[in-house]
Amino acid sequence: MKFxxxxxxxxxxxxxxxELEKEGATYKVSLDGxxxxxxxxxxxxxxxxxxxxxxxxxxHMAPAAxxxxxxxxxALEFHATVCDPRVWRGRKPGAHEAEGRQRIIAPMPGKVIxxxxxxxxxxxxxxxxxxxxxxxxxxxxxxxxxxxxxxLEATEGQPxxxxxxxxxxx
Amino acid sequence: MFRxxxxxxxxxxxxxxxxxxxxxxxxxxxxFSEVDRTSLHVRLADEAYGIGPAPSRESYLRIDRLMxxxxxxxxxxxxxxxxxxxxxxxxxxxxxxxAVTFIGPSAEAMEMMGSKTAGKQLARRCEVPTVPxxxxxxxxxxxxxxxxxxxGYPVVLKAIAGGGGKGMRVVPSDEAFSSCWRDASSEAxxxxxxxxxxxxxxxxxxxxxxxxxxxxxxxxxxxxGERECSVQRRHQKVIEExxxxxxxxELRRKMGEAAVRLARAGGYVNAGTVEFLVDASLNxxxxxxxxxxxxxxxxxxQVTGLDLVKLQIAIAAGLRLPFAWETITPRGHAMEVRLYxxxxxxxxxxxxxKILARRTAAGPGIRLDEGVYRGWTxxxxxxxxxxxxxxxxxxxxxxxxxxxxxLDEYTISGIRTxxxxxxxxxxxxxxxxxxxxxxxxxxxLARPRPPAVAAARASEAAAAIAAAYWECIEATNFxxxxxxxxxxxxxxxxxxxxxxxxxx
Numbered sequence: 001m002k003f004x005x006x007x008x009x010x011x012x013x014x015x016x017x018x019e020l021e022k023e024g025a026t027y028k029v030s031l032d033g034x035x036x037x038x039x040x041x042x043x044x045x046x047x048x049x050x051x052x053x054x055x056x057x058x059x060h061m062a063p064a065a066x067x068x069x070x071x072x073x074x075a076l077e078f079h080a081t082v083c084d085p086r087v088w089r090g091r092k093p094g095a096h097e098a099e100g101r102q103r104i105i106a107p108m109p110g111k112v113i114x115x116x117x118x119x120x121x122x123x124x125x126x127x128x129x130x131x132x133x134x135x136x137x138x139x140x141x142x143x144x145x146x147x148x149x150x151x152l153e154a155t156e157g158q159p160x161x162x163x164x165x166x167x168x169x170x
Numbered sequence: 171m172f173r174x175x176x177x178x179x180x181x182x183x184x185x186x187x188x189x190x191x192x193x194x195x196x197x198x199x200x201x202f203s204e205v206d207r208t209s210l211h212v213r214l215a216d217e218a219y220g221i222g223p224a225p226s227r228e229s230y231l232r233i234d235r236l237m238x239x240x241x242x243x244x245x246x247x248x249x250x251x252x253x254x255x256x257x258x259x260x261x262x263x264x265x266x267x268x269a270v271t272f273i274g275p276s277a278e279a280m281e282m283m284g285s286k287t288a289g290k291q292l293a294r295r296c297e298v299p300t301v302p303x304x305x306x307x308x309x310x311x312x313x314x315x316x317x318x319x320x321x322g323y324p325v326v327l328k329a330i331a332g333g334g335g336k337g338m339r340v341v342p343s344d345e346a347f348s349s350c351w352r353d354a355s356s357e358a359x360x361x362x363x364x365x366x367x368x369x370x371x372x373x374x375x376x377x378x379x380x381x382x383x384x385x386x387x388x389x390x391x392x393x394x395g396e397r398e399c400s401v402q403r404r405h406q407k408v409i410e411e412x413x414x415x416x417x418x419x420e421l422r423r424k425m426g427e428a429a430v431r432l433a434r435a436g437g438y439v440n441a442g443t444v445e446f447l448v449d450a451s452l453n454x455x456x457x458x459x460x461x462x463x464x465x466x467x468x469x470x471x472q473v474t475g476l477d478l479v480k481l482q483i484a485i486a487a488g489l490r491l492p493f494a495w496e497t498i499t500p501r502g503h504a505m506e507v508r509l510y511x512x513x514x515x516x517x518x519x520x521x522x523x524k525i526l527a528r529r530t531a532a533g534p535g536i537r538l539d540e541g542v543y544r545g546w547t548x549x550x551x552x553x554x555x556x557x558x559x560x561x562x563x564x565x566x567x568x569x570x571x572x573x574x575x576x577l578d579e580y581t582i583s584g585i586r587t588x589x590x591x592x593x594x595x596x597x598x599x600x601x602x603x604x605x606x607x608x609x610x611x612x613x614x615l616a617r618p619r620p621p622a623v624a625a626a627r628a629s630e631a632a633a634a635i636a637a638a639y640w641e642c643i644e645a646t647n648f649x650x651x652x653x654x655x656x657x658x659x660x661x662x663x664x665x666x667x668x669x670x671x672x673x674x
Binding site: 001003005007009010011012014016018020027029031036038040042044045046047048050052055057058059060061062069070071072073074075076078080082103109161162 | 522523524526527529544578581583584589590593621622623624625626627629630631632633634635636637638639640641642643644
């Protein structure tokens with residue numbers, strides 16, 4: 001699988017292309033087209049240990065409020081946006097609607113107060129999926145694309161953290 | 171000794187007290203508000219009772235509910251911890267009325283020493299130096315100026331009704347007096363309709379140094395030496411250490427004797443802290459007394475080898491202190507950092523949320539006092555203190571090296587913490603040479619922080635791979651809700667991991 005990773009850190013922004021190819025229990029990894037010697041393990045929940053050409057790293061993963069992930073390692077922090085390969089391949093200039101399977105995340109910590117759709121429902125781009133209340137404000141979470149609600153991960157009345165997955169739209 | 175102790179607090183300090191009770195073989199009772207049902211102190215408790223909704227004034231500050239739990243569970247002592255009701259004379263009184271021992275000073279001692287003005291008057295009476303200044307407000311410029319000359323510049327003029335820096339002027343020299351006077355008194359008049367001002371000696375870059383005392387009910391009062399808490403952000407302590415880099419054995423003796431004198435005069439019993447400001451010429455001035463256990467007590471515990479909470483309980487039970495102050499010699503150096511759930515990039519705004527991953531610090535010389543665990547949601551309702559990381563070393567240099575090393579090991583993700591602030595402070599040359607004062611950190615934070623470009627570059631490739639790998643895991647987790655073929659079962663992985671964790 002090919003991923004386009006957009007990184008932001010103290011060193012600025014950069015774009016890297018990572019290819020992960022399953023090889024038995026591990027992956028063959030290439031970075032920006034060059035094969036690299038990398039070993040990845042999920043060492044603990046939300047903690048990825050990586051040995052890259054002998055150098056050891058550990059990243060602690062958390063969803064970021066604005067989407068994407070926060071990666072923490074020692075004193076450093078990275079924000080990463082990973083493009084789903086299908087979305088990436090299918091991106092058309094000027095297209096407003098997202099493509100491929102979309103993960104719907106909570107933009108802020110709050111509480112799901114109403115579900116507007118059921119699993120399996122057909123939705124239009126921009127259609128409301130659910131209402132999340134945060135800081136006494138009700139926010140409608142909308143579908144980024146036309147498609148089908150593949151799964152709802154949230155239930156009514158459930159408190160959610162920023163970045164929690166609420167639903168998947170295929 | 172006590173039959174059972176009620177711990178009237180939450181978070182890390184409730185855990186700290188619970189541990190002391192357990193070591194002494196005394197059963198304890200914890201209390202919790204609705205949002206604290208899953209807090210660590212409740213998980214570790216012998217007995218636990220809900221005392222109401224999340225807001226502290228409806229739970230942890232409800233004297234009636236706490237006394238009710240104490241009565242129902244047949245507790246004969248209450249430890250208040252710090253914060254909440256720890257310095258509330260009404261709570262100490264309610265305990266006395268219910269014939270439950272309050273582990274702390276009497277309500278009278280609290281009233282006499284706890285308030286800033288009463289404490290200052292007591293200090294004057296027993297010849298403990300206070301910041302020189304006028305007791306009564308003065309409206310006459312010439313009178314104030316002659317007093318200022320006698321006191322020596324710089325001085326500070328403070329409006330009687332002042333607050334928030336209004337009607338306050340620092341007067342650097344005699345020449346500047348008349349213009350400063352004009353500004354201060356007119357500002358005071360415009361803001362509060364009162365021209366009168368207090369005159370106080372202005373301490374330039376003072377240090378905050380406090381003396382830990384212990385007093386038993388048999389008249390023995392000892393000083394356990396000093397703690398330096400000069401690294402403060404807006405008057406909140408951020409780093410504490412013992413011993414102080416500027417305190418000489420002579421100054422330590424003088425400050426200790428002053429603190430003991432004050433405690434005796436106030437009829438103080440149990441653990442307490444006398445706070446002082448110390449100027450560049452090593453003059454010390456009384457600030458206030460904290461009539462409770464301090465957040466930073468572990469620093470003193472690490473250098474003296476004493477357990478202050480256990481001593482508090484023993485003193486409250488009427489036991490004699492088993493040592494004299496002459497026998498207490500601080501050993502090595504200890505330093506504590508307070509890790510808060512707050513965002514250093516967003517003006518240290520408190521950040522509640524769920525702790526998704528956590529790797530703790532351990533190893534030589536490291537102590538971690540905390541009330542958090544992975545998977546716990548930090549509630550919004552209380553002080554966002556997560557952990558106190560304390561390092562001990564043979565020298566200050568070793569303590570700092572251990573603290574830095576431990577901060578690199580310690581990670582919490584899912585919520586924002588102020589860990590990066592400590593990494594920055596612990597690398598500052600001024601801090602390393604001990605050249606600090608109470609406004610040092612505020613000045614440091616006003617300077618832009620150099621970004622760690624080189625370090626970020628070095629980890630960039632690995633970060634990109636980690637992000638892609640994580641996306642892969644997240645996607646696979648979803649597709650069938652099961653572990654991908656060929657990968658070991660997650661149950662198995664978790665089982666192996668917990669086996670590993672169990673190794674001594």
